[in-house]
Every structure is written in structure tokens, then in C-alpha cells.
Amino acid sequence: MCFGSPSSAGDDLPASECESKTSQNSDPAEDAASFGSRTMAQTATVDPTKLGVGRSIAVLTSGGDAQGMNAAVRATVRVGIYTGAKVYFVHEGYQGLVDGGDNIRPATWESVSMMLQLGGTVIGSARCQDFRTKEGRTKAACNLVKLGITNLCVIGGDGSLTGANQFRTEWPELLADLVRNGKITTNEAKSSSHLNIVGMVGSIDNDFCGTDMTIGTDSALHRIIEIVDAITTTAQSHQRTFILEVMGRHCGYLALVTALACGADWVFIPEMPPEDGWEEHLCRRLMDQRGRGSRLNIIIIAEGAINRKGKPITCEQVKELISKKLGFDTRTTILGHVQRGGTPSAFDRILASRMGVESVMALLEATPETPACVVSLSGNMAVRLPLMECVQVTKDVTTAMAEGRFEDAVKLRGKSFENNWNTYRMLAHVHLPDKKSNINVAILNVGAPCAGMNAVVRSAVRIGILQGHQMLAVHDGFEGLAHGLIEPIGWSGVAGWTGKGGSNLGTKRNLPAEFMEEISLSITKFNIHAIIIIGGFEAFSGGLQMVQARQKYEELCIPIVVVPATVSNNIPGSDFSVGADTALNTITMTCDRIKQSAAGTKRRVFIIETMGGHCGYLATMAGLASGADAAYIYEEPINIHDLEVNVQHLVEKMKTTVKRGLILRNEKCNANYTTDFIFNLYSEEGKGVFDCRKNVLGHMQQGGTPSPFDRNFGTKMGIKAVLWLTDKLKECYRHGRIFANSADSACVLGMRKRALVFQPLAELKEETDFEHRIPKKEWWLKLRPILKILAKYKTNLDTSEKATMEHVIKKRGLVPEV
Template identity: 60%
Template sequence: MGEHSREHLSRKDSIWIQTGREGQELDAGSATGKSLGVFTSGGDSQGMNSAARAVVRMGSFLGCKVYYIKEGYQGMVDGGDHIIEASWASSSGIMQKGGTVIGSARCADFRQREGRLKAAKNLIDKNITNLVVIGGDGSLTGANLFRQEWNSLLDELKATDRITDEQRKSCSSINIVGMVGSIDNDFCGTDMTIGTDSALHRIIESVDSISTTASSHQRAFVLEVMGRHCGYLALVAALATEADWVLIPECPPDKGWEKTLCEKLSAEREMGLRLNIVIIAEGAIDIEGNPITANMVKDLITNELKYDTRVTVLGHVQRGGKPTAFDRILGARMGAEAVLALMDAKPDTPACVVSLDGNQTVRVPLMECVERTKSVQEAMNKKNFQEAVRLRGKSFQNNLATYLRLSKLRPPKVMCDPTGQVCSSGKKLAVMNIGAPACGANAAVRSFVRFALTKGYTVLGIHDSFDGLLYGDMTQIVDPVKPIGWTDVHGWTCQGGSLLGTKKCTAARYGLDKVAEKLKEHDISGLLIIGGFEAYHSALQMTEARSKYDAFCIPMVVIPCTISNNVPGTDFSLGADTALNEIADICDRIKQSATGTKRRVFIVEVMGGYCGYLATMAGLAGGADAAYIYEDPFNITNLRDDVIHLKNKIIQLGVQRGLILRNENANANYTTDFIHQMFSEEGKGSFTCRKNVLGHMQQGGVPSPFDRNYGTKMASKAVDYMITKVEENTTEDGKIKSCTKDSAVLLGMCRRQLLFTPLEELREITDFEKRLPKQQWWLSLVRPLLRIMTKHSNETYRADAILTNVDLEDDDNA
């Protein structure tokens, strides 16, 4: 499968993985003369349109003739107007739409050989020998069967004179590449399927909404979510909403679960909680394999506890609505890679699936993934549930273990009392926020507190950053440095902002001597800092001062949490996903405002400091025509070229709206006002121009499912790492002396791994003046794709991508 192929032992256990070509050089028109078709099949999912759009535009960029095959396999069988050539204009304005604009249908005809004969004839008539399939495992299996039968189908068509000798030769082989479009996330071989993130958004929006009415009336709610025989949606939704109980098919409850459930719900009411949430997967079963339904759980709670209990079956609401920024970007990246995989394929190349592994798009053998997916169901049929959970992968196992630990009513009695003040280790860890507020910080604090308590460590919450630590008596908070108990963090996962309070000044600004004195005074054995660049810089300042102050010789971990995503050592920061969704949503509304007002271009300024991550990613998610950022210098000629580009699109393609994003510090002279005025003047007669500065609304909102669970996961790993370092560096007199560079680290996701990187190493790759990493992954991978997707035809798909060897994988990919 290529020099980068290695064997994985995770969710992709024994599945060969080939690194894709994302970010590598590829020139326009390099595949002129080839034809390919794209279709969606099976159940629809949000993000399919983004994937189809990317296939059309990357194919067109390479010089291919691209066809839409409408209504899935049924359209392939019926032919005629169901197979139409796609154009740039026909793929415009579809990215933000849910479902699939080219239609999807179940097709009984394709299951019969005669149906596949008709499909082959229709493809040959259009000279289509490359297919992109967007669907679930059933759709992908059907495509592989079609490929295996291709030669025999052609022979039969030739024997019955339905095709010519020339057609038989020119279409002698067919290549298949799949993308998994499914809200269930039940496909082995990819970390996320297209549509899963959007479905989680629908579920969590529903749970958050239901929680308010449930609390008002002291009700219990039982929510049934989709997923067929996969409990991923139910499990992750339970984690993200702090549900009281979850029922999934891979891990059925033990005998007597009914009594355990009622006891837990009753105990929570006695503790003062006003509502109960139970989430159940539609395929939930008991240990004997008998179905457990939402109504059964509702009747149980009503009869045993006499609670006012309601059932909500979310149903197809989960499939609906517009796709999230994550699914739009995922669809775009996968769609582009699918075309590249087809162009690389030879007649004997096995069908593959483009999947996501950590933060990389990779190619995996289609049928190996399908067989692994089927083996999960086989394990459940045999009631081998432990094996079923293992086959779901390490991430699924971690999610399950995390939920079981965090959802308990209190920490183990042998470890801590519920207040968190009396713990078995006798040591104290501390947590604080530094920097601008960002969603996901509260989820991380909750996870850190509860995991630390289960291990016997007291957790001190430091309110208002260094203000609270140093000047507690002068703040309005009573006792700003105090232990946090188990129930103190109940409900924190769902809330945005920073409940601990946060400030943007670094440790050096306050005085390192004062900070060291207070850390010593509170006898802190380990420190977790959750925040942005200021958090990283403060931790580095304290690390560099260890030779002067023993109080800094403790394990310190930084979890990046900033919408700007400008902290070195990680691909993703907490809060960036929520901000991207806010920006994408606002851009959708801005573009919609031009409905009926023809030919309008919007200039939108987004935050990020000097980091162009938000502008670039929001540009890809929002279908922007350009994104101006500091890292990619531009001049007046570039601006003029973009005006001409927009005029040509509007006049020649009939596109009615344009979108330009600008990072707030992209250029000191080419400001948002300047660009607006220039586009307004140069666009006269072709379009009008409006500007919007989004401002602090990008920091607000409800945390996205990704940020909730990413924060939960990162903090749990931080606890384990920190406690390990505390125990390794405890002296005989009980003091902590930890001065090695691996005891002051930043935890981040780097491509395919979660890594603890020493702060001293990160110093060398940091631009402190501009508050930026010197290298950023998205510059080489996403920027060229953004230009291609917006018809900048002279763009070379080129990047200096640093390909991570797959055998370095951390099985705990986010």
C-alpha cells in the first residue's frame, strides 16, 4: 500500500493504512481526459454536500469531467437524466445545506445482476470509470461487488451487443473510492464519519433544551437516540451532557440494573438535583440480548420512584439541519482526497475508503473495514460484549471508562470525602484558567477535579487567575483559592466561558517571586493551567525560574484553551471548534441576508490575533472566496486579483454572493475598512459590498460536543500524567522536587497523537512577539484546498507537509 503504510492495533486493528496525498504537490489539469462519478447512497447525513462539492471542484481542478449520479444506485440503474455533468455553478451554495442535494435512495434493483448490468451500461455510455461513493457500509459493500463483477458485466454487455469493442477496451476497469457518510459513526477504519458531529449537535441541543423544562417541573426524561447497533452517539452525548445513565448495545447493564438505576436517581434527588436524564441508544439490550426500550425505562422510573417521567425519541431530527463546521471541513478534505486516490489508482488497486485518523486523512482498504465493522455485530450476537467494546476501538473504550468514572455520585470513600478536603494522598493539586474565555474550559476543570478526587488528591480551584492567587483579599470572591468538591462541578460541562474566572496577564507581570510564595503557602504539589497563549507563556516563565524558586519545581501541565488556536504544541485548542461553528453560522446568515439583493460581496473580520486559523477554517467551512491572514502575506495585486476573480464568478457563473474573510491582524495597512472600500470601488457595476466585524460573539455560545469531550479527555490524561510525576518526584520527607523538563509540559494533539511536550522544547518553535507557533499544520494542508474550492484555477495544490509515521500513533486519538 505504499511506503507510509503500516499496521495499526487500535480501532483499525489489523487494517492497513496508507497516508493520503493531502498537502502534496499537484498541478491543475494533471488528470485531463478522465471522468468520474459521485453519488450518495443509503441514509443521508450532514456534510454529504460538502464532500460532493469537494469531489466536483477537485476533479474540475485536475481537468476531470465530473458527473453527479442522482438518487444513488437507483439513479445509476435508471440512467438518463439521473447522470448529469456537474459544473462549478451546480456545486455552489450547497455546503451549508443538510442532507444530500443529489438525492439518495434504497435500491432493490442494484442487488440483482440485471440491475448492475444496467448500471454498468449507463456508466460506460458516459465513459465513467472512476466512482466516489458516499454512504454507509452497505453502500460501500455494494460498490465493491460492482467492481469485482465489472469485467464479467462488460463481457455480458459486449456479448449482447449493448456496448462496442472500443467501449469495452476504454472502460476495461473501474476504480472505487468511498467516504463514510453516516451519523452512527459505526464504521471501523475511521475516527469520525461524515455527519456524526452534526448529529451530536442535534442531540446535545435537544438535551440542553429539555434540561430546562425538566428542572422546572422536577421531571425525569428518557431520550432515545439513533445509531442502530452502535452506541457511539448515546455514549458521547451522555458524556457531553452529564447524563445520569446511558444504555448502549456494546455494554449492556448487569442483571439487577433496574434497582441500581432507581437507587442512583433517587440519591441524586436527595442531593438536591431537580432533574434526571437517561439516554438510551435505539439498539440497547440487556445482558441476555433482550431489547431495552425507552418506554420500558420510563415505566420503571414512574412505577418505582413515582417521578413525572417523559420519553423523547429524537428520531430523524438527528439527521436533519445544517452541517457543523467540523462536518463541512471533514467532507471537503475527504472529498478532495477521494479524487486524488482515484487518480492514483491502477486497474488492480483495491477499493479504498478515505478516512480520518487523528488529524490526518488516510486511505484504508474498503473490505477490510467492512469485515471489521461486521465483526462487532457478530461479537454482540455471541454476547461477547467485552470483545465488541474492544473492536469499537481505544477511543470508544476510553469514552466508556470516562463516563463510568465521572457519572458516579461521589468519589470512592477510601480516596476522598465528597467535599474534596480530606483525601488519602494528603497532597493538593491546583487548577486555574489564564487568558481570554473559551468554551470547553469548564468541562476540563470538571474532569480534572473528579479524576483527581478518585485518585485521592485534593484539588484547589484558583479563581480569577493570578489575581485570585495573589490578591484574594482584594477580590470580590470569598476564599478565591479553595478545595473543589465532587458536586461543586456538577453541570459545568454544558457551560461556556470560565466559571473559575480568568485574566490575561502572565505570571511575570505579577512577579514570579510573589507567585512562588503563594504556591508554597498553599502547599501545591501540581498545577494545571487551562488557557491560551498567556497560560503557556506563564507556565514557561515559571519553568525557567525553577533554579530561583523551589515552589516552581512541581509538575505543571498546560491544556491549550483559546479560540485563536495559536498555542504551539497542538493542532487543536479547546474552544476553537465552538468558535468555528459560531462563525460558520453567522456567515450563513450574512450570505442569506443577500437573498433578493443580487450580486453582493461581504467582507467579514474574525478574531484570532495574528493567527489565521479561524479565518482559514471558517473560510473553508463557509465557502469563502478568500481568507486574508498574517501568515500568508498579501499585497494590493492579490486584492485586485481577487476582485477580478469575484467579478468573473459573478458575471460568468451567475453566482450572486461572495464572501471574504479577514483575520483581525492580517495586515496593518490593508485593514477591513480598506478592503471594503477597495472592493466597493473596483466592483462597481458588478457587485455591491458590505462589511461585518464579528467581535466577541465568537467567544460565546454553548460549548460544542467536540470541545466538551476534548476538554474532558485532555484533563483526564493531565491528571494521570501529573500524579505520575508527583509520585516519581516525592522525597522521603514528603516534599515535591520535580525539576526535569518533562515535568513542565503542554498537552496537545499533534496529527495522530496526544503528546505531552516539554515547555522548554516549545520555546524554540514560538514567535513570542506575534504569539504564534513558527509552524502550523493547517497552512500547508488547508490553505491550498481553500483556494482550489473557490476556483482559483492557477493554484498549485502544494505544501511542505510533514507526514507523521503511523507507527507513532497514540491509540487515544481525540
């Protein structure tokens, strides 16, 4: 995820609404115009390193733990200290707030070191009954006032955040009671007259409305998919049916996304119970799958799954049904708390870090009139949302389910959830159409292989077949297209492809310019009406070459769509590429192991070289996710002075209790400051203080099984590409043949902020630096200051993403537009 919403990225619009580049990118400022929130733009004249002077911030984690909470705590503490504020840990959640004493301790820069890669929450969490009473909240208020704390950052679920808002609302009344009872002085009450609250949602269920992804969800999906992949191998060996129960008592997000990511045969979620008579339908679908040659069946059940009458549907109930009616060898697995544990994914670390930074800025910019807010993610953008509006919509989902309004429940979950559900239903529909469209769609992989390419192919092939098209698999990229390495591919031909890494079709870097004559002949020979090109910068360049050759070769006047798939994430027209999230996780996990090694040997600095060509996305994001001291990239030129400053920074760091360093270098960040040069420089300048090691990660970054994000992002991209092509083919059908020569008939399908959009290749040419194979503008560069500040560099750069306050209820269509 990458940063979007690395598992819900690109969910915002159905394919039919993704046509226009200009119409879909909503401006959040318009939604917020009447809401009057202060942004960093208004405090631009204030030195951010002085913004928190004289103020105190407390951070606590409450409710169920979630992977990534520690990253949020770390970012909150460090950015709080960076702004000059005093920061406190509240141990054991609200219970610690009530009990006070040693449970509320000052936090230091070093006290949050080596936390990023840890699961759970190191400051503890507890479900607190005392805080539910006014007496308990009065004790908590007294403890905060005595320490001068008037800013509270709460990381937890909707219950924890609701409690925080109640605490804030009652604050003046609680202080009055404390003064009346002599627990605090009038001056103390006056200096702490207002309590600011900001929330970050930490929940593996992703059950909080208003945010695309909650902290911990992506990591939980990683745990689930690891287990599903392992179970799949044994299920295939014995031709078994496996029923897996995943967490989600009131929310089916984990179950739904897992079903998409593993190509499950059936999924049960509480928001959309199956229709009456589902038992017959389920058995028929399982039989159909076996009839198509499948050796296994996978069924995913959310723990809160119910039928239309509100009665639970359990694993044992489904197992008994399948065993009795079909006689299949059926096993059940309840995943349980393994989903909560383990190392946070790269996405959760970056998400939590971004949220932590934005939370501190929201607290310090808050006024008594500012409503309590929750910092969340929309697309790849940080946004601030009114806390109680989010809580209200979340409660509305539960109400809708209780009243049997299941369609409303799905809609209230948001566009992300709704589109996941619609995507699953499309792919689960295996009744192939009798009527054929007589359209042939070719699909090929171009450039370096990456995880997730096969997921795009699978969904594109299956949706194409459901549209009545014949899908043609092109082997070995443009070279294969030129030499006729083309064959029809059917429904069962792509079975199980979602979880396979690399490129099953085969991929090469050759561009079409050298084969244009042969390619045009192949298009005629195989009667190809449309082409899907999946790949990296070569796919983008190749698509552009084909568009430019249309004047000479009329055969190329067919709809073309490019789906970005590369570890480098360097394709113009898209904020994210399929494959980048998997590579980012590979780098992050490797850096974790290297840091562990350095922590053991003490006084050691590692120089790590990452892939990416001239694009510094992987180095920057991996730096954020692994807690690197610096990340050198081409987009931010370095000089010898910068290297000298970094060495001195590490020399000072070795005087603290944290005696290790991590430097990331993008492979083409500088032709002269190579990995060897930087290694030699650090080794020489660090003599007697630290020693140095280097690692070139290489092609391990292109391998591995796709992450949940890449599986789902790839699946949605494949579907939207084919649906767009189908519409475009209808538009371009004239005089008994297809003729497409307009600019908008050859597009890149990419994610821009909150929407998937189709952008003409010809228009994107102006946005491209062809020499260095990168877009001229890259959204993730705004995250660079966060990387530096969290590594303790003294920089006056703006750390905030200038998030604006937005209405949630208006977005859900529950109140009229103002």
C-alpha cells in the same frame, strides 16, 4: 472538530500511554510500507490541473442521508473539474445508476454553489433493491460505459460501499455480458476495462470501523445536544427525570458521546449492555445524585440498546422502572429523524471537503492493482484504507455483539470508542474514595474566556477527587493565585458545568512574572502540590515563566500542566485547542446568514473580520466551511497584487449565476491592509459591478454554549491532565516532600496528529514565535490550497494531503504483523 477529529480528537491513547513526545506519534508510512499505494509524491511531476483530462468521474450518495454529504459532493465536483476531468451527478443513488437516463447528469462548477450549508443530499438518495441483483448491476454498468465513466465516488454507509466493491469486482464480467448481448461495442468495453472505486463514509451513527468520524456524526451530535440542553432547563425546573432515545440501532456512539457531553447519569449502548441486576444499580445511582442536591436526572438510550441476553431495553421500560421504584416524575423523549436534519456543522463541512478532495486524487491515482479504498480521518490526518478491510471489521463488531463478546465489540469499534467508554465510566463512578492522598491540586483559567473551559475544570475536579486529591479552585487566573482567591471545590460544585460557556472560575490575562513572589507565598500558604493551567497563549507563557523562575522560587518546583483553551488555536504543542470548534461554528453560521443576505440582494461582496490574533486558523477553517472566496491571514502575507487578483476574480464571478462574494480577514493579518482598507478598495474597484459591506464579528466568537466537540475534548483533556499529574507527583516525591525541577515536570497537554502527548514547556519554547504568539509550524496551512481551489482560483499547488494506504485489520490486531 477543527480538524480533528473535531468529536473523537485525542481519543487515541489512554493517559498512562501519553507520556512521551516521541514514542506516540506513529508514522503511517511504516504501516503502509508493504502495501504499495501510489501517493502524490509519485505524481509530483504531473500537473494536477491535467491529471484528470480525458477521464470521467461519477458521484452518488446512497443509503441514509447525513449532514455534510453536500459538502462532499461539492468538493468532489470542483476538484474533479480542477483536474480536468468530466464529472457527473448520479441522482437517487444506486437506483439512478440502474435507471440511467436523466438520473446521470453532467455537473458544473456553478451547479454545486450554495450547497455547503444544506443538510441532507441535494442529488438524492434511495435504497435500491435492483442494484442487489446482477441484472441491475449490468444495467448500471451499461449506463456508465455509454458515458465513458470509469471512476465512481460513493458517499454512504457500509452497505453502500460493500455494493460498490462488488460492482467493481464484477466489472469485467458485466462488460463481457454486455458485449455478448450487443449492448456495448468491443471498443467501448476496451476503453472502460477497469472501474475505480473510492468511498466516503456518510452516516450519522459513526458505525464504520477505520475512521474516527463519519460525515454527519458531528452535526447529529449538535442536534442532540441542542435538545438535551433545552430539556435540561425544564427538567431542573420540575425536578424531573428525562429518558432520551437517540439513533444508533447497531452502534452506541451517539448515545455515548451525548452522555459524556451532557454529564448523563446513565447510558445504554448495544456494544456494552449493563450487567444483570442493572435495575437496582440504576435506581441507587439516581437516588445518590438527588441526595447530592441534583434537581434532575438524564438517561440516554441508544435505539438498539439491549440487555445481556440480547433483549431490547426501551425508554418505556426504564420509565416504568423509575416511576414504580423511586416515584420520580419521569418523562421520555424519542429524538428520531431530527438528528438527521438541519445545517451541517463546521466540522462536517471541512471533513467532507477534505474527504472529497482526497477521493478525487485517490481515483485519479488508482491503478487496476489498487484495492478499492475508503478515505477517512485519523486524528487530524486524511488516510486511505482498504474498503473491504473496513467493512469486515465493521461486520466483526456485529458478530461479536451477537455472540455476547461485548468487550471485543468495544475494542473492535476502535480506540476512539473504547476511550469514550472508559472516560464515561470513570466520571459516572460516584463512590468517593475513603482514603485521601493529602495532595492539593490547584486549577485556574488564564487568558480570554472560551467555550469548553468549564468542561475541563469539571472533569479535572471530579477525577482529582476520585484520585483522593483535594481540588482547589483559583479565581481570576494568576492574579487570583497571587492574591489568595483560592477555595476548595467539590463534586457537586462542578455539576452541570460541561454545557456552560465562558469561564465560571473567572479568568484574567495577567502573567505570573509580576506576581511571582506572591504566587510562591500562596503556593506555600495553601500547600499546593500541583497546578493545572487552562487557557490560551497567556497560559502557555505563564507556565513557561513559572518554570524559568524555579531557580529563584523553590515553591514552583511542583508538577505543572497547561491545557490549551482558546478560540485562536495558537498554542504550541497542540493541533487543537478547547474552544476553537465552538468559535468556528459561530463564524460559519454567521457567514451562512450573511451569504443568504448577499444572495438575496445580488452583486454584493461581504468582508468579514475574524478573531485569532496573528493565527489564521479561524479565518482559514471558516473559509473552508462557509465557501469563502478568499481568507487573508498573517501566515500567508498578502500584497496589493493579491488584492487586485481577488477583486478581478469577483468581477468575473458576478458574470455567472452566483452573484455574491465572501472574503474573510484575520484581525491581524496585516497592519496596513486593514478591514477598512480592504473594504474601501473592493468598494472602489467593484464600482458598477458589485457593492461591498463589512462585518467585524468581535466577541460573539468567544461566547455561546460549547459544541459537542469542545465538551468532549475538554472532558478528556481534564481527565488526562489529572492522571498525568498523579503519576508525576509519585515520581517527584522524595524525602517526605514533592520536588519537581526537571523539564518534563511542566508540560503542555496537546493533541499531535493521532495522540494526546505531554510536551515539556521548555522544549516548546524553540517552536514558538513569541512576537506574534503563534507556533512556528501550523498543520492546517496544508489545507489552504483546498480553500483556493474550491473558490476557483487557478493554482498549481498540490491539493492532496498525500494520504497513504493503511491496513485496518493489522491496526486492530486481528492479523499478525508482516
